[in-house]
Amino acid sequence: xxxxxxxxxxxxxxxxxxxxxxxxxxxxxxxxxxxxxxxxxxxxxxxxxxxxxxxxxxxxxxxxxxxxxxxxxxxxxxxxxxxxxxxxxxxxxxxxxxxxxxxxxxxxxxxxxxxxxxxxxxxxxxxxxxxxxxxxxxxxxxxxxxxxxxxxxxxxxxxxxxxxxxxxxxxxxxxxxxxxxxxxxxxxxxxxxxxxxxxxxxxxxxxxxxxxxxxxxxxxxxxxxxxxxxxxxxxxxxxxxxxxxxxxxxxx
Numbered sequence: 001x002x003x004x005x006x007x008x009x010x011x012x013x014x015x016x017x018x019x020x021x022x023x024x025x026x027x028x029x030x031x032x033x034x035x036x037x038x039x040x041x042x043x044x045x046x047x048x049x050x051x052x053x054x055x056x057x058x059x060x061x062x063x064x065x066x067x068x069x070x071x072x073x074x075x076x077x078x079x080x081x082x083x084x085x086x087x088x089x090x091x092x093x094x095x096x097x098x099x100x101x102x103x104x105x106x107x108x109x110x111x112x113x114x115x116x117x118x119x120x121x122x123x124x125x126x127x128x129x130x131x132x133x134x135x136x137x138x139x140x141x142x143x144x145x146x147x148x149x150x151x152x153x154x155x156x157x158x159x160x161x162x163x164x165x166x167x168x169x170x171x172x173x174x175x176x177x178x179x180x181x182x183x184x185x186x187x188x189x190x191x192x193x194x195x196x197x198x199x200x201x202x203x204x205x206x207x208x209x210x211x212x213x214x215x216x217x218x219x220x221x222x223x224x225x226x227x228x229x230x231x232x233x234x235x236x237x238x239x240x241x242x243x244x245x246x247x248x249x250x251x252x
Contacts, residue, residue, distance in 0.1 A: 004029060004030060004031040005029075005030050005031065005083070005085040005086065006030065006031045006032075006033065006077060006081045006082075006083050006084050006085050006086070007025045007030040007031070007032045007033065007085060007086035007087070007088065007230070008032075008033045008035060008073070008074070008077060008084065008086070008087050008088070008121075008125065009021050009022045009025070009032060009033070009034065009035065009088040009090055010035050010036075010062065010064050010088065010089055010090050010091040010117070010121060011035075011036055011037070011064070011090045011091035011092065012032075012034045012035055012036050012042070012045065012090065013034055013036035013038055013041035013042045013044070013045040013059075014036070014038070014041065014191070014193065015191050015192060015193070016189065016191035016193060016219050017090055017140065017186065017189055017191075017219045017222045017223070018036070018088075018090040018091075019045060019219070020218075020219030020220050020222065020223040021088055021090060021219075021222065021223045021226050022034055022045065022049070023049070023223070024220070024223035024224065024226065024227050025086070025088075025223075025226070025227065025230070026049050026052075026053055026057070027053075028227055028231075030085075030086065031055075031057070031058075031081060032049065032057060033057075033058045033059070033060060033077050033081070034046045034049070034057060034058070034059040034060070035059070035060045035061070035062035035073060036059075036061065036062065037061065037062065037063050037064075037091075038061075039061040042059040042060070042061055042062075043059045045059070046058060046059035047059075058077070058080060058081070060073050060076060060077070064089075064091040064113060064117030064118075064120060064121065065112040065113055065116065065117055065120075067120050067123075070120045070121060070123075070124050071124045073124075074124040074125050074128065075124075078128050083128070083132060084125055084128040084129060084132075084135070085129070085132070085134065085135055085136070085230075086135065086136050086137070086138075086230045087121055087122065087125040087129075087135075087136075087137045087138075088137075088138045088139075088140070088226060088230075089117065089118040089121045089122070089137070089138070089139045089140060089163075090140045091113055091114075091117050091118075092113060092114050092140065092142075092156075093109060093110055093113035093114060093156075094110060094114075094152065094153055094155070094156040095109070095110065095153065095155070096150075096151075096152070096153035096156075097153060097155075098150075098154075099154045102154065102155065106155055107155045110153075110155035110156050110158075110159050111155065111158070111159050111162075113159075114156065114159035114160060114162075114163065115158075115159040115160075115162040115163060115166070118139050118163050118166060119166060121137075122137060122139075122166075122170055122181070125137070126170070126174060126179065129174070129177070129178075129179045130174065130177045130179065132178075133177055133178040134178040134179065135178070135179040135180070136179070136180045136181075136182075136229065136230040136234075137167075137170065137179070137180070137181040137182070138181075138182055138183070138184060138226050138229050138230060139163050139166070139167050139181070139182070139183040139184075140163075140183070140184055140186065140222070141160045141161075141163040141164055141167075141183045141184065141185045141186075141241070142156070142157075142160040142185055142186060143185045143186065143187045143243060143245050143248065143249040144156055144157040144160045144161075145157060145160040145161040145163070145164050145185060146161075146185070146249055147249055160185075163183060164183055164185075164241055167181050167182065167183040167239070167241065168239050171238045171239030172239060175238055175239075180229075180234070180235075180237065180238035181238055181239065182229050182234075182237060182238060182239070182240045182241070182242065183240070183241045183242070184222060184225055184226070184229075184241070184242050184243075184244060185241055185242070185243045185244070185245070185249075186217060186221075186222055186243075186244050186245065187211075187217055187243070187244065187245025187246055187248045187249060188206060188211075188216050188217055188245070188246075188248070189216075189217040189218065189219055189221065189222060189244075190216045190217065190218060190219075191219065210246075210248050211246035211247065211248060212246055212247030212248070213246045213247065215246065216246075217244060217245070217246055221244055222244055225242055225244060229242075
């Protein structure tokens with residue numbers, strides 16, 4: 001059991017947004033549960049945080065497309081820590097194929113990870129938050145949900161647009177239970193994995209020609225907003241979507 005607030009972050013142990021969020025929430029004083037499909041990295045980050053903050057951090061390997069695994073994960077968190085206060089649905093996957101050529105496997109994998117994975121996280125975290133009459137969820141979407149562009153791929157764009165609708169309905173359903181649900185739509189937030197998805201020319205001149213602040217986004221830019229949205233300072237904010245794109249795709 002813990003007196004600290006408990007946060008679960010999905011896809012938490014890579015080199016990008018998830019790890020930055022995990023480190024920031026740990027620094028904020030949260031008891032962060034590190035979940036990731038990559039078991040070794042998951043444990044390594046939990047061990048790193050335990051050493052850095054001189055308190056134990058739990059790691060749970062997790063495939064967000066596996067409903068039974070997510071249910072078991074949330075149950076294990078509550079059994080071990082006694083509460084669940086924050087969920088950050090960060091897991092994502094993309095493969096760019098034109099609609100006229102897209103394989104069913106690409107479509108289904110993207111929907112399963114990006115949209116259904118977000119639903120499953122909330123499905124099995126919300127009952128505990130409702131029981132506590134408190135909690136905060138942040139769903140990581142993308143500016144792909146808005147853009148008329150071939151850059152992201154139709155499956156990813158459709159899934160991330162679905163995340164926004166899911167966020168708003170979940171916020172409407174759960175506000176009376178003291179649970180807030182918001183979403184963030186990052187623009188280009190750099191990590192090395194993106195090099196596997198986008199061609200080199202995608203990155204050329206991006207900071208100079210597209211970003212209004214003259215740089216590419218960093219994972220810490222998203223972590224800072226998550227830190228605010230799950231804090232008591234954001235107690236009157238729910239059902240909202242916040243863009244973090246350096247002005248590339250502002251929306252209201």
